[in-house]
Amino acid sequence: MRVLLYILAILVANVLTAKLQPLNMGIFVVPIGTFLIGITFIMRDLVQNQLGRRKTYYIIITALFLSAITSLLLxxxxxxxxxxxxxxxxxxxxxxxxxxxxxxxMNYRVMYSGLVGGLLDSTVFVVVGISPLGTGFVPWDAVPLAIAGQVIVKSVMQLIGALIIGKFINTLEDTNATKNRVSSTL
Structure with missing residues (x-):
């Protein structure tokens, strides 16, 4: 289920970015799919927890291939x-x-790894893909704002995800600790 959600989040982000107008957030213009990209880093971490690092790379390659096909079709x-x-x-x-x-x-690993991943994703895509170095959709003077807008949204999504995971993990650990104490006294 985690693998499916991870891949679906990536594909839906592609579709949303291609089909919907970017969101104007003050001085930032953010593609709608950016909101899901922040979540995909969290989903990838959950896939890795379930399948391990090596198998996760096979899932990443599959997602990359499907993402490229989807982008071409769009x-x-x-x-x-x-x-x-x-x-x-x-x-x-x-x-x-x-x-x-x-x-x-886990919540700190999710947050830190996702923040760096999101920064790289935004910077590389904007500079290589849509700046004058690439297609020229974004002029050089707007490149920093294009990167910053995406990084902010992805970072907020990472922080929300890390908080949710932190709360869930802490609650789960407290429940398990209580069960272990009760069973050890019986």
């Missing part, structure tokens, strides 16, 4: 698909490796 240019694939591969790999190496609670 009419994205080859350059945008290329930039998306590069940013996806780099950000998901970075998220996976940071998440794997941190030795702290």
């Amino acid at each position: 009419g994205d240019t080859l350059w945008v698909v290329f930039a998306s694939a590069i940013s996806f591969a780099l950000s998901e790999t970075t998220d996976t490796e940071i998440y794997s190496r941190l030795r702290t609670s």
Whole structure:
């Protein structure tokens, strides 16, 4: 189920970005799919918890392939698909490796790995894909705002996810600790 939700979140983010107008947030213009991309990093972490690091990379490759096909079918240019694939591969790999190496609670691993992954995803995609270096959709003077808008949204989604995971994990651990105390006294 986690794998399916992870892949669906990526594909739905592609569709939303292609089909809906970006959201104007003050000085930032943020593609609607950005909200789901923040969640995909969390979903990837949950997939890794379930399947392990090695199998997670197979899922990432599958998601990358499906994402590229979806983008092409939605009419994205080859350059945008290329930039998306590069940013996806780099950000998901970075998220996976940071998440794997941190030795702290799950909610902090989710938060830290996702923040770095989101920053890389936004920066690489905007610079390679839609700046004058790529398709030229965004002029150089707007590139920092395009990156910042996406990073802010992805970071907020990561923080919300980390808080929810922190609350869920703490509650689960408290429940398990109580059960263990009760069963050990019987």
